[in-house]
Amino acid sequence: MIEFPDAFKHAVNSVFTGTRGAITYLSLSVLVFAVFIRWRAFFTRTWVGVVALAAASFFLVASYPDHNFFEIAGKPDNVPIMGLIFLVGFFTWLAFRRMVENDRRVAGGRPTLEEEESRDKVLVWPDLVYIEFIALILCTVLFIAWSVGIGAPLEQPANFTKTPNPSKAPWYFLGLQEMLVYFDPWLAGVVFPGLIIVGLMAIPYFDPNPRGNGYYSFRERPFAIVVFCFGFIIMWVVLIVMGTFLRGPNWNFFGPYEYWDPHKLEPLLNVNLSEYFWVKGYPLSVGLPEGYLLREAPGFALLAAYFVLGPLVLARTFFRRMLEQMGMARYQVMCFLFLMMTLLPLKMTLRWSINLKYFIAIPEKFFNI
Amino acid sequence: MTGPEHRGILHYLRATQVWRSIFRHAFPDDPRNRALAILSNVFLHLHPIKVRKSGVRLSYTWCMGGLTFFIFLVETITGILLMFYYRPTAEFAYTDIVALREHVPLGVMRELHRWGAHAMVITVWLHMFRVFLTGSYKPPREFNWNIGVILLVCTLMLSFTGYLLPWDQLAMWAITVGSNMARATPLLGYEGQGQDLLDPLLGPGFEVVHDGSDARFALLAGRFVGEAAILRFYVLHCIFIPFIAVILMSVHFWRVRKDGGVSGPL
Numbered sequence: 001m002i003e004f005p006d007a008f009k010h011a012v013n014s015v016f017t018g019t020r021g022a023i024t025y026l027s028l029s030v031l032v033f034a035v036f037i038r039w040r041a042f043f044t045r046t047w048v049g050v051v052a053l054a055a056a057s058f059f060l061v062a063s064y065p066d067h068n069f070f071e072i073a074g075k076p077d078n079v080p081i082m083g084l085i086f087l088v089g090f091f092t093w094l095a096f097r098r099m100v101e102n103d104r105r106v107a108g109g110r111p112t113l114e115e116e117e118s119r120d121k122v123l124v125w126p127d128l129v130y131i132e133f134i135a136l137i138l139c140t141v142l143f144i145a146w147s148v149g150i151g152a153p154l155e156q157p158a159n160f161t162k163t164p165n166p167s168k169a170p171w172y173f174l175g176l177q178e179m180l181v182y183f184d185p186w187l188a189g190v191v192f193p194g195l196i197i198v199g200l201m202a203i204p205y206f207d208p209n210p211r212g213n214g215y216y217s218f219r220e221r222p223f224a225i226v227v228f229c230f231g232f233i234i235m236w237v238v239l240i241v242m243g244t245f246l247r248g249p250n251w252n253f254f255g256p257y258e259y260w261d262p263h264k265l266e267p268l269l270n271v272n273l274s275e276y277f278w279v280k281g282y283p284l285s286v287g288l289p290e291g292y293l294l295r296e297a298p299g300f301a302l303l304a305a306y307f308v309l310g311p312l313v314l315a316r317t318f319f320r321r322m323l324e325q326m327g328m329a330r331y332q333v334m335c336f337l338f339l340m341m342t343l344l345p346l347k348m349t350l351r352w353s354i355n356l357k358y359f360i361a362i363p364e365k366f367f368n369i
Numbered sequence: 370m371t372g373p374e375h376r377g378i379l380h381y382l383r384a385t386q387v388w389r390s391i392f393r394h395a396f397p398d399d400p401r402n403r404a405l406a407i408l409s410n411v412f413l414h415l416h417p418i419k420v421r422k423s424g425v426r427l428s429y430t431w432c433m434g435g436l437t438f439f440i441f442l443v444e445t446i447t448g449i450l451l452m453f454y455y456r457p458t459a460e461f462a463y464t465d466i467v468a469l470r471e472h473v474p475l476g477v478m479r480e481l482h483r484w485g486a487h488a489m490v491i492t493v494w495l496h497m498f499r500v501f502l503t504g505s506y507k508p509p510r511e512f513n514w515n516i517g518v519i520l521l522v523c524t525l526m527l528s529f530t531g532y533l534l535p536w537d538q539l540a541m542w543a544i545t546v547g548s549n550m551a552r553a554t555p556l557l558g559y560e561g562q563g564q565d566l567l568d569p570l571l572g573p574g575f576e577v578v579h580d581g582s583d584a585r586f587a588l589l590a591g592r593f594v595g596e597a598a599i600l601r602f603y604v605l606h607c608i609f610i611p612f613i614a615v616i617l618m619s620v621h622f623w624r625v626r627k628d629g630g631v632s633g634p635l
């Protein structure tokens with residue numbers, strides 16, 4: 001069996017551990033995402049795809065023999081999340097490959113792949129029915145093999161007095177649980193999920209661009225594709241993978257080969273914006289005021305500027321065309337949702353760089369942002 | 370056995386009155402009978418008779434919508450079988466699952482149901498991803514995208530409510546973590562902003578929203594994840610959400626056709 005040498009594992013663990021590890025993991029993901037999109041024509045070549053798949057598989061095969069890695073990645077319930085990584089990787093690759101091909105065709109004045117093929121129609125029987133039938137059989141075979149091979153786990157009976165550490169939400173909500181590191185439950189667990197649903201439903205009414213309907217294309221709708229892919233791949237899938245495999249006891253971040261030590265301590269030295277403003281002397285150092293409205297005024301001012309000036313500034317820069325196409329009301333709603341979405345990466349960056357805890361902290365009213 | 374009168378058992382079967390009472394067309398090897406094969410079958414006639422060639426390309430649709438629907442059917446069938454063995458009470462839930470494992474030989478229904486549930490969440494995400502990347506939410510398909518988003522929520526809620534039912538440590542604590550968020554719902558959670566806004570209406574000393582009346586209580590039918598929550602999640606999981614999902618799927622499929630079939634360049 002192939003296994004990575006210990007020196008390699010230690011090196012990986014020392015890079016990916018603790019809060020610094022989380023920062024590295026997320027920054028690297030964003031970097032890979034950006035590089036992939038920028039040089040998509042190169043990365044969607046067949047041989048590059050094969051090499052990437054081989055590298056990922058090799059990493060997995062050489063990691064599984066490690067005891068600590070296997071403890072987590074080998075859990076029956078985590079197997080599908082391994083599958084998720086490969087599937088999302090593959091389908092992103094496939095979609096961008098077709099986008100690149102279509103963009104090339106359009107640039108050369110030729111019809112897209114889909115246009116070429118939609119000139120002829122085919123009979124549903126047999127052309128579609130057989131595809132469905134084969135997909136159904138393959139899927140059944142896969143499920144039966146999976147079910148015979150891996151038994152469904154059952155832990156100890158439910159017990160109120162024994163809280164497991166870590167306590168994790170079901171895996172598809174781990175992105176939301178990760179947000180709890182940066183936001184309070186009313187935002188991470190209620191407002192953001194609600195806005196995700198509303199935002200998804202609003203997409204067709206926000207996108208004024210009539211092109212790129214019914215075929216893969218990047219050049220005709222770069223903003224839509226980049227924002228959606230960032231939301232789905234980075235802010236959803238990457239956070240789920242992190243929550244599943246790399247978040248251990250006390251929600252600490254652990255390297256892939258690191259033992260999940262429940263006694264590992266992480267210093268928490270986060271500071272509220274109000275303390276920065278009133279106590280730490282940026283710009284005055286007068287001590288926290290009594291009333292919470294005055295105390296939190298800097299935070300209110302900052303967020304008001306973000307949500308009020310943000311759309312104005314964007315309207316004059318990146319979103320100028322959009323404002324013209326959508327009209328004011330729709331533009332404002334779209335901008336609000338967009339700024340809510342970017343609030344998470346923003347807060348993450350501020351937490352990592354200046355240990356910012358809350359913009360606004362009014363625990364008296366459960367109102368912390 | 371070469372004469373036209375002896376052409377094998379299948380041929381004989383097809384000529385029987387029974388066969389012909391079921392299938393109202395000849396063998397589908399010409400366009401007319403191929404059309405009839407689709408038209409005269411209640412399941413197949415979800416489809417149109419002809420489709421764009423690009424619409425049946427695996428590299429275009431990834432077959433993810435179809436697979437999601439297929440997995441939904443698998444979940445329905447295995448779920449019904451599981452219901453024969455499972456009682457949704459704190460006393461029996463866990464032991465029934467143990468019994469299922471110990472006493473049912475060659476049983477894979479629980480496995481099929483659990484792995485299917487994980488897989489369905491993944492396929493529905495990939496389906497949404499594909500629909501977005503091909504711009505298929507654009508007119509005239511805006512409404513169907515919306516139906517889709519609700520179906521996505523249904524899929525997640527189906528999985529979430531099912532998570533509790535084995536009543537083991539994983540189940541109970543995952544649902545505890547998940548439902549604790551509801552405490553903080555603005556106005557409606559007892560730790561949410563403005564939860565005391567309505568109190569003056571009832572006079573001094575009264576609380577409208579408290580831990581026995583807030584959003585979390587409504588979800589769990591109790592102050593913690595206990596007996597009442599099992600029953601509530603069981604009914605949501607086996608009846609309520611599938612009921613909604615089936616209705617929405619019917620609308621979804623209907624609209625795929627009414628909006629001009631699987632999308633393609635206009």
Ligand code: HEM
Binds near residue numbers: 433441506524621
């Ligand atoms: C239980 C969940 C769902 C099922 C069973 C389902 C099933 C299907 C099927 C079978 C199709 C035909 C084309 C294809 O397979 O791609 C389809 C198309 C479509 N679906 Fe879904 N879907 C589900 C969820 C969703 C979600 C979450 C969305 C989006 C948020 C969505 C949006 C659409 C749209 C807009 C179309 C038309 C696409 C086109 O014409 O290319 N669906 N769906």
